[in-house]
Amino acid sequence: MTVTTDSDLSGRLLAGRYRLVERIGRGGTAEVWRARDLRLDRDVAVKVLGAEADPAFRERFTTEARRAAAVSHPHIVTVFDEGQDGTDAFIVMEEVRGRSLRDIIAQRGALPAAEVATLVRQIGGALDATHRAGLVHLDVKPANVIVDDASNAKLTDFGIARAARDSEERELVGTARYIAPERVEGRPVTPRTDVYGLALVAYELLTGRPAFPGAENEDLLRDRLDRGPPHIRSVDPRLSEAADGVVARGLARDPERRYPTAGGFALALSDAVNDPVTRVLRPIIATSSRRWPRVDSLLALGVVLAILIGVVLFFARFPSTAAGAGVPRVTGLKLDQAITTLQGAGFQVRWDVASGQGPTCSVVSQDPSAGTTAGRGTYVMVLYISGKDCTKKSD
DSSP: OOOOOOOSSTTOEETTTEEEEEEEEEETTEEEEEEEETTTTEEEEEEEEOTTOOHHHHHHHHHHHHHHHTOOOTTBOOEEEEEEETTEEEEEEEOOOEEEHHHHHHHHOSOOHHHHHHHHHHHHHHHHHHHHTTEEOOOOSGGGEEEETTSOEEEOOOTTOEETTOOOOOSOOSOGGGOOHHHHTTOOOOHHHHHHHHHHHHHHHHHSSOSSOSOSSHHHHHHHHHSOOOOGGGTOTTSOHHHHHHHHHHTOSSGGGSOSSHHHHHHHHHHHHTOHHHHHHTTTTOOOSSSSOOHHHHHHHHHHHHHHHHHHHHHHHOHHHHHOEEOOOOTTSBHHHHHHHHHHTTOEEEEEEOSSOOSTTBEEEEESOTTOEEOTTOEEEEEEOOOTTTTSOOO
16 A cells, blocks of 8 residues: 555544554545554554545445454454544554555566466455355455565455345446446346456456456446457467466356356466466477477477376376375364375365364364375365464474
């Protein structure tokens, strides 16, 4: 966030507890301030709504605090408190030292695909938690995702979030280039509406530009109704076809054609980005206009054939080992140790935060369970207790 020099509220004490220190953001009639919670002696972020806000905005502001507080997840900015001080309403949140994805894209342009996959997985997990709480965020965009100094994405701003069961679209609120087609058409919103928003974020991170550039007007809204989903390879042909297909499905006009969950979209994008066949074999099978193969191409082909023959002979000699192996027990281990153990046994790993309490970073469950016979390369899902730097190597 960009810190401004405005000091109209600097030093003000809200509700006898929150001392405003410096303004770190501004939008519409609301400002976000870095503040000090004098009662708990900690830094917080406070969103302040001025007296000039109209009643509808004031209602959304109060609803934002209530709905954001209903969702708890490591990749969602936590809401601590809300209240009124004179004519000003305010929301107190955890302070996240970092920058929004909008600012990061403005500075860096397109990000590496592997980094994008990690960020999208984090946001996808936050959205799945939102949907489990019965809410649809409706405003998923780079400006509403803050990345802290440890590269953790945090979803924020539930200002227009609504209960999934509330099908009435009273007004079309939001940034035009990030509004899903069903909202433009006045149809009910579902978790797939947020999948569309997440796919727009993925598109922008991979290409460095919005999927729907242009002025914020009705023409921009109609644009997504009149043509098919945009493709990332039309901007950068070096991006994989697999990733292009995943993003295009996430941007399907018909919600039923999208991924049913944000986490499902994120996982598909991660698999497409990390596909070893796409990454290793594509340079080898590139075509050439020459009549005879080059010597280095023949050597490369010979190496590949030798590896394939070796793999076939290995499988023939050890059929039971090649067919499957017992999944190691990782429950109780630290997350990084569990990942290393499973990968060392030939399995791929997915992980997510578990609900409940326990030692930080410890694995509390795995699927398939320990001892289950599974083919090498099978994905094992592990759930762990949230903590800082859980995937980093232990000392």
